[in-house]
Amino acid sequence: MHSVISKQNSEKFYTMKQVGIFLFALVFSVVLIASKPEKKYYNELYRPQFHFTPEKNWHNDPNGLVYYDGEYHLFYQYNPKGKEWGFMHWGHAISTDLVHWEHLPIAIYPDENSEDKEYCTAFSGSAIVDEKNLLGKQEGDLKTLVVFYTSQHCGQRIAYSTDKGRTWKKFEGNPVIPYDETDDARDPKVVWYEPSQEYIMVLYRKTSADDKAKGVSFYASDNLVDWEYKSHIFGFYECPDLMPMRVTNRPEETKWVLFDGDGSYLIGSFNGEEFSPETAKLKSDYGKNYYATQTWSNIPKEDGRIIQIAWMRGGSFPDMPFNGQMTFPTQLELTRYNFGYQVTRKPVSEIELIQDKHYNWENVKIIPGINQNIVKKVKGDCLHIVGEFDLKSCNTLGFYIRHSKKETGTELLYDVKRGTLSLLGTTVPLIPVDNKIILEILVDRASVEVFANEGQAVISQCFNPVKGAEDLVLFNSGGEVVVRALDIYKIKSVWGAD
Numbered sequence: 001m002h003s004v005i006s007k008q009n010s011e012k013f014y015t016m017k018q019v020g021i022f023l024f025a026l027v028f029s030v031v032l033i034a035s036k037p038e039k040k041y042y043n044e045l046y047r048p049q050f051h052f053t054p055e056k057n058w059h060n061d062p063n064g065l066v067y068y069d070g071e072y073h074l075f076y077q078y079n080p081k082g083k084e085w086g087f088m089h090w091g092h093a094i095s096t097d098l099v100h101w102e103h104l105p106i107a108i109y110p111d112e113n114s115e116d117k118e119y120c121t122a123f124s125g126s127a128i129v130d131e132k133n134l135l136g137k138q139e140g141d142l143k144t145l146v147v148f149y150t151s152q153h154c155g156q157r158i159a160y161s162t163d164k165g166r167t168w169k170k171f172e173g174n175p176v177i178p179y180d181e182t183d184d185a186r187d188p189k190v191v192w193y194e195p196s197q198e199y200i201m202v203l204y205r206k207t208s209a210d211d212k213a214k215g216v217s218f219y220a221s222d223n224l225v226d227w228e229y230k231s232h233i234f235g236f237y238e239c240p241d242l243m244p245m246r247v248t249n250r251p252e253e254t255k256w257v258l259f260d261g262d263g264s265y266l267i268g269s270f271n272g273e274e275f276s277p278e279t280a281k282l283k284s285d286y287g288k289n290y291y292a293t294q295t296w297s298n299i300p301k302e303d304g305r306i307i308q309i310a311w312m313r314g315g316s317f318p319d320m321p322f323n324g325q326m327t328f329p330t331q332l333e334l335t336r337y338n339f340g341y342q343v344t345r346k347p348v349s350e351i352e353l354i355q356d357k358h359y360n361w362e363n364v365k366i367i368p369g370i371n372q373n374i375v376k377k378v379k380g381d382c383l384h385i386v387g388e389f390d391l392k393s394c395n396t397l398g399f400y401i402r403h404s405k406k407e408t409g410t411e412l413l414y415d416v417k418r419g420t421l422s423l424l425g426t427t428v429p430l431i432p433v434d435n436k437i438i439l440e441i442l443v444d445r446a447s448v449e450v451f452a453n454e455g456q457a458v459i460s461q462c463f464n465p466v467k468g469a470e471d472l473v474l475f476n477s478g479g480e481v482v483v484r485a486l487d488i489y490k491i492k493s494v495w496g497a498d
Contacts, residue, residue, distance in 0.1 A: 042495030045467055046317045046446040049382045049493040050354055052076075052101055052309075052326040054091055058083050059324045060311045061187075061239060061292035063090055064107075064127035064147045067299050072098055073165050074309070075107055075147070076326075077124060083323040088121040090149070092165070098307070098329045098350045100494045107168050108159055111151045118152050124187040124239055125149030128199070129298045130160070134224045135171070137162055146224060148176075148188040148201065155179040156188050156203070158224070176225050183207055185217075187239045187261075190224075191297070196272045198222050202240040202258075207232065216240045216258065218273060230273040235281070236260045239292045242270070243306060245334040247341070255334060257343060259284075263293045263310060267334070267341050284343055286428040287460035289314050289447070290327065306332040307348060312447060315462030327460055328442055328449060344455035347442060351384060355489035364483040368394070368476050375488065378472045381465075382491040385441040385472075388484040391416055391432060395478025401443055402465035403473050410463055412441070412450060416478075421452055424461045428452075436484065444491075 047053065057079055064075035071094045078091030090108035093101040114120035130137070130144040137144045137160050145161045147168075155175025159168045177185070184206035193200045201219040215234040219227040238261035247253040255278070256270040263284040268277040284293075291313035295306055310327045317323055330345040359378055366372055381402065389397055395416055403409030413422045414430065414437060421430040421437075430437060430452050440451040450459045472488075 042493070044320055046320050046464060047322075047495075048325050048444045048446050049495065050099065050351075050491050051312075051328055051444050051447060052093065053322050053324065054078060055103060056083075056321040057081070057323070058085055059091060059322070060085070060313065061124045062294045062309050062311060062326060063124050063149065065294050065296040065309065066127035066129060066145060067296050068129050068143065068145060069164060070096055071164065072096070072296060073127065073145070074101065074326075075127070076311075078106065080106060083321075086117040086121075088118075088123055088152070090122050090147075094165070097353055098348055099353050104166065107161075107165070108147065108149060111154050111157065111170070111174070120154040121152050123150035123152045124292065125156075126189040126294070127297060128190055128192070130224070134222075135160060148190050150186045150188065151175065151179075152186075153179055153181075156185065156201075156227075171225075173225055177203075177219070177227055189239075189241050189294070191242055193220070193270075193272050196220070198272065199224060200242065200272065201227055202242045204236065204238050204240055204261075205232065216275075218275065220272065231275070233258070233275055233277075237262075239294065241294055242275075243295060244270075245306065245332070245343070248333050248335045250336055253336075255341065257334065259293055261292055263290055265343060267343075279341060282342065284345060285310075285458045285460050286426050287449075287458070288424070288426060289462045290460040295332070305348070308332050308345065310460070312460060312462050315446060316464055317446060318464065325446060325462075327447075328444075330451075330455075333455075342456060345458050346440065346451050346455040347384075347449075351442075351491075354492045354494055355384060356492045357490040359486075359488040361483050361486040364486075366474070366476055366481045366483060368478065368480070373473050373475070374483070375472045375474045375486075378488050378490075379470045380490045381443070381445050381470050382493070383441070383443040383472070384489040384491055385439070385443070385487075387440075387486040388436060388438050390436050390482040390484055392435070392481055393479025394476045394481045397437075397476045397481050398474075399441070400471075400473035400475070401441075401448060402463075402469045403471040404466065404469035405471075407466050407469055409469060409471065409473060410448065410465065412439075412448070414439075421450070421457060421459070423448065423450060423459050424463060426459050426461065428457045428459060430457050 060077040075090045092104040092107040108122040111120040125148045127147040139162045151157045156177035157174040158171035189202045198220045207213045216236040217232045218230045221227045241259035259265045266277040267279045289312040293310040295308045329348045398413040400409035442449040
């Protein structure tokens with residue numbers, strides 16, 4: 001009897017020992033798996049691989065764009081509660097190269113401890129480096145970063161950081177421009193005006209119930225806190241931006257450019273109080289998904305670029321954990337053409353940092369009807385395409401982007417007789433130069449951006465190609481085309497757990 005019990009106890013002991021070993025192995029495996037990079041991180045079907053998106057939830061307007069001490073700061077409208085608009089905070093990311101972004105904690109929270117969807121939430125605004133310590137908050141050698149934002153229905157407010165943007169405090173004298181319930185005042189952009197040694201605030205306002213009152217007001221301040229109203233210009237709506245631009249082919253000449261929320265702009269002069277237009281309003285992007293444009297402040301003089309980014313409003317991201325993406329950063333230039341002044345936009349040169357496999361063609365004649373798709377070896381969902389095409393005798397020229405055997409790709413079409421470039425329901429006039437056109441195309445998982453003729457005509461569009469469609473087709477009709485130069489690069493993801 002004793003031996004039987006011992007044997008049973010022994011069997012029970014070994015069974016428990018085996019269970020313990022199994023549990024230890026299971027826990028160790030879980031820890032080991034958890035320590036490995038997540039292969040699915042930023043790798044969803046419609047997750048842009050080289051355009052900025054938050055990890056999750058809703059985002060829209062770019063805010064507070066400022067460069068300081070080697071870092072580009074990108075703030076943005078962000079809802080931490082879900083994928084729909086509302087409960088606005090300022091999300092925050094930094095980059096040393098405008099391409100790879102590091103997520104930082106939420107920077108600006110709603111005021112008055114608001115939990116409301118809109119009241120006192122942190123709407124759009126801008127940022128500067130307080131070089132002269134006008135706010136009096138500098139600690140040590142680091143300059144203070146100052147952001148100006150709309151606290152919705154609670155006035156224009158200031159927050160500041162003394163540690164390179166890692167933590168933020170609200171200014172004790174807020175609001176610096178009080179809320180007026182009869183006025184829809186939003187989106188302060190603050191810039192330095194050298195001649196008067198003052199800061200200028202450009203603020204969207206609707207000064208009466210009449211929609212025609214929508215426009216931009218100009219304020220001036222020598223201390224960042226007390227703002228004096230100067231003037232108002234009508235015909236603008238949301239997210240203004242103001243900057244001087246040197247004319248590229250007339251370097252002795254500088255114009256001021258005033259941007260609207262949709263990226264359209266006026267070219268003129270500015271005297272520190274009033275903006276005087278010299279052109280009609282001009283479009284900088286013809287696409288359906290381009291809005292809330294803003295430029296970075298404090299770009300070093302040795303760089304000298306004007307760098308802009310926008311929210312791709314209206315994009316669709318089905319079944320994704322996030323909702324919304326930014327455009328790829330672009331460089332703005334102002335040029336005098338025979339038809340007048342124009343701002344052009346091209347991707348910043350940092351795109352070269354993420355270029356991967358390269359395909360190249362030169363002086364290739366394409367004759368329609370002989371199934372001559374010279375780019376058939378190119379496959380991928382993220383591409384940078386730059387081509388110069390001699391139109392010769394063709395009627396049309398174009399690409400099928402994200403093509404497959406089962407699904408026709410998205411068509412980018414140039415119609416020679418009409419002189420138009422079309423993409424996803426958007427058509428823009430494009431005049432050849434010496435019978436040639438230049439196309440630069442950025443293809444990401446959820447967007448296509450086309451910069452034609454050195455950025456004279458731009459189309460920014462979101463799309464949802466089918467899974468697995470990674471082919472590219474170059475086609476023409478009616479006559480031959482000569483591909484003078486065509487460079488296609490596969491683009492590496494800027495995200496990952498490494």
